[in-house]
Amino acid sequence: MAQRDYDAALKALDSTMSSIEAVLDLDTIRAEVATLQEQVAAPDLWDDQPNAQAVTGKLSALQSELERVTNLRQRIDDLGILVSLAREEDDAEVLAEADTELERVQKAVEGLEVRTLLSGEYDVRDALITIRSGAGGVDAADFAEMLQRMYIRWAEKHKYAVQVYDTSYAEEAGIKSTTFAVKAPYAYGTLSVESGTHRLVRISPFDNQGRRQTSFAAVEVVPVLEQTDQIDIPEDEIRVDVYRSSGPGGQSVNTTDSAVRLTHIPTGTVVSCQNEKSQLQNKASAMVILKAKLLALKKAEERAQIDELRGDVQASWGDQMRSYVLNPYQMVKDLRTEQETGNTQAVFDGDIDEFIEAGIRWRRGAEAAAK
CATH class of the missing domain: 3.30.70.1660 (Alpha-Beta Plaits)
Structure with a gap:
């Protein structure tokens, strides 16, 4: 892949990821995770088992979702560093590694982008x-x-x-x-x-x-x-x-x-x-x-x-x-x-x-x- 193609691909990934982060509203997710963590820490949580299962299940799902987004953002940043390193060292092996990772990251971002299409009245539910x-x-x-x-x-x-x-x-x-x-x-x-x-x-x-x-x-x-x-x-x-x-x-x-x-x-x-x-x-x-x-x-x-x-x-x-x-x-x-x-x-x-x-x-x- 030519140098300008990497630049364009990384720019497109960054733009798409920024849009995804805005739609998902990561600050709201973090705030909800903090609230649920407080509920999980309550000593009487398991006095009501159905509620406890709902709270712990929702916390686990939100933490997993947050981790998925933040890890993908980190992979994009790391990919930029990998591309720069390959160019500086003129290393074909590292460039091939960057090429493979770029395809994987693009696929992962496309999958996450689908989440932003879910806007129905009940889409957020179990x-x-x-x-x-x-x-x-x-x-x-x-x-x-x-x-x-x-x-x-x-x-x-x-x-x-x-x-x-x-x-x-x-x-x-x-x-x-x-x-x-x-x-x-x-x-x-x-x-x-x-x-x-x-x-x-x-x-x-x-x-x-x-x-x-x-x-x-x-x-x-x-x-x-x-x-x-x-x-x-x-x-x-x-x-x-x-x-x-x-x-x-x-x-x-x-x-x-x-x-x-x-x-x-x-x-x-x-x-x-x-x-x-x-x-x-x-x-x-x-x-x-x-x-x-x-x-x-x-x-x-x-x-x-x-x-x-x-x-x-x-x-x-x-x-x-x-x-x-x-x-x-x-x-x-x-x-x-x-x-x-x-x-x-x-x-x-x-x-x-x-x-x-x-x-x-x-x-x-x-x-x-x-x-």
């Missing part, structure tokens, strides 16, 4: 993810479990806390459905582009004739509500059922009827929670999930009305959004953004940032075009 197996029998149930692992691994890579509320296991393998929360700032805005129908094509490990099988799973992502959100549900609109929690193969997790299923009678919305220790805790968690889903339902109805006024007859952008092909070739491809990769194992191991970032940019473009 994400509540529900995965359901679809057509494809046992392969679909297995695929649903693969997707659950994929998203949990993605969260772990970013040091985001995950809380599993409910998992319904299939009889032979995999899961019928699962609901879990990813707890981090902007988790909903980031993961909301994952909503839709996912399709898997592979040689079925459950078919003794080794035939290729196509299976489907649905991913739903809604924001976790806070206490200040006004979602009131009259008690007479909810049916409460209790049952015994169970794990894979029907094995009992505990010996009491602590699992809770809530049915919102007017809409037919059903949610359940079985991962807490008591019936009371499960009911409280199930109510959190129910309120989040009812809010999403309300927002979907509002969007449908707007689309009808616009004369929009296209299907939802989330439907049939991604294909995972393992046979006769290896490829994961997003059908909306055309983002693709041949490294399918990495994707199932949680390496999905490029797909998420492409989805966020695609959605922003679609929203701008619709205005």
